[in-house]
Amino acid sequence: MRDFRVQSGADLLQRGDKFFHWQNTRRENGLWPFSRSTQAGPGTVCDAADDRGNPIHGVNFASQDYLSLSAHPVMRAVAIETIRSHGVHSAGSSALVGNTNLSVELERRIADYLQMEEAILYPTGWAAGYGIIRGLVRSADHIVMDQLSHVCLQEGANAATRNIHQFRHLDVEHCRRKLAGIRASDTENGILVVTEGLFSMDSDTPNIAALQEVCHEYGATLVVDVAHDFGALGDGRGHIGLQAMLGRVDLVMGSFSKTFGSNGGFVACHSRAIKEYLRFYSPSATFSNALSPMQAAVVLKALDIVDSAEGVELRAKLLHNVNLLRSTLTANGLEYYGDPSAIVAVKMGTEGLARLVSRRLPVLGLLSNLVEYPAVAKGAARFRMQVMAGHTEDNIVRAVAIMKQAVTEARAELEQVGETRAAAA
Ligand SMILES: Cc1ncc(COP(=O)(O)O)c(C=O)c1O
Structure with a gap:
């Protein structure tokens, strides 16, 4: 697929031709x-x-519905009830009037469940991953990321700064060396360290406590994407819970689409100031429609089940x-x-x-x-x-x-x- 990503020529509408030919050859051969x-x-x-x-x-074995909640009778009933009470649409970004009483409640519940102070919702997990980086990091700042980080994190990083440093997958010492190198010449700008709670192609996990410690040592901020372990592993709080790091990670980002039976994502943080900053400077939150009331109600119900x-x-x-x-x-x-x-x-x-x-x-x-x-x-x-x-x-x-x-x-x-x-x- 990589061979067809960069295509040249003045006519943009021909960009798909070579890819489509290759794809069709595969398609026709099953x-x-x-x-x-x-x-x-x-x-x-x-x-x-x-x-x-x-x-x-x-x-x-191709769908992401880890606790089989998407067809759970209670979830279906809640979705239908909410459509009756709230309609089918949120009709605005959460920066304007797109939040509903249900999404406001969901933000609170996510923050409490993860023992964080605040949480902000995004329309998808992808938007949350992209948005947390694009919202926080400016061109003079640095991003130090696990080389296998999800594409939403990579794209957010590419859009935010050219100062991107990748460390070997799960290798905390390599991360430390990258941080030491940056801090040797730059004590002025921010550093965001990016990893995942459970890597989605390899099913492995970093030492989150060790990463958070090196972040503290070098004045960097850690974000952990918990899309695949949140709700599904440990007591429901994923590897952050399993590693006794609840409430101790700088920023936690996640998705509802793997375990909670709905599209949607979130960032949990330690201050109202960061939550508000993200709401107005993550383009994927500010300029994108909020979760529908039905989605928020479904995730709230899923969280009830996850926590029961x-x-x-x-x-x-x-x-x-x-x-x-x-x-x-x-x-x-x-x-x-x-x-x-x-x-x-x-x-x-x-x-x-x-x-x-x-x-x-x-x-x-x-x-x-x-x-x-x-x-x-x-x-x-x-x-x-x-x-x-x-x-x-x-x-x-x-x-x-x-x-x-x-x-x-x-x-x-x-x-x-x-x-x-x-x-x-
Ligand atoms: C690690 C990780 N982060 C973020 C996302 C994006 O989440 P969503 O599909 O809910 O937008 C995914 C899903 O593919 C993922 O695997």
Whole structure:
């Protein structure tokens, strides 16, 4: 995909042509596993369609609904009730009159849940990641970021300053060296250190306490993106809770779209001044419509569940499913990346093998997302299986059996292609 990003020529409307030709070649050969649509929502088993309209039916490990809240009857009922009481739209940015009593309450609840002083909502998690950086950092400031940080953080950084320094993934000492280098010549400007609570392609986690400590040492500010662990891991407070860092991280940014059954994002901080500054200087908050009342009500209800005995049970079910998926993969000779979380990324290696596997999965009855370069390194293609609390043991065993069959068949096909080529040469 990277090959087509930079295209030249005076006619902007021709920019898509080469990409589309390449994409279509893949599509026509059944090797374009993206842009699918579910037909009745993201269930654990679901009907979907590819982007040519071909139907797919199978077990679904491709949706982000970690506690299976999106179809929870109470969440649906709250959404319907709220549409009756508040209508369907917020009709403005939160800087004007777009907030509702529900979004104001949600800001308070998020702040309290994370033991922070304040929180501000954004229309999406992406807008929160982009907005916190673009809102706080100016051109003379510095950003020191984990090299695998999410694209919303990278884009926010690129828009905010040219002083971007990447440190090796999870490497606190490398981060420290970057900070020391900056502070050796610049004590005047700000430094934002950026990381994630759970990395979305690798399912691994930094030492948040150590990062916060080096930030204090060098007068830098830490932001942790908790999109994938918030609500789903530990007691619901993700790795910040697991690492006893509740209320002790400078800035926490997150998304509702993985666990809370709604679009939306937030930043939690320690002062009203920062919250207000972000509201008026994050362009993705100031100049974008606020969460709808229905979305705010759904997230409030999800937070009730996350913070209840039912939430404890759902997280235990999720973790049971994650561990079962990991052990069944291992028993079938398949490897995965990272630590136990709702993200189980199954290693494929070369893009060629991964694409051939991707052609077989829907036919055999499994939805799972292919992740390939440039989203991850070249030669490190993987299927990101995303687990839900609602998956059954049968769903998991079936998914692994399909993955194994697809890999076995794809390897045989690759070998055959290699032999045919060798014979032709
Ligand atoms: C780490 C991380 N941050 C932010 C986002 C953006 O969140 P959303 O999809 O809710 O806009 C994502 C989702 O892809 C993510 O994985």
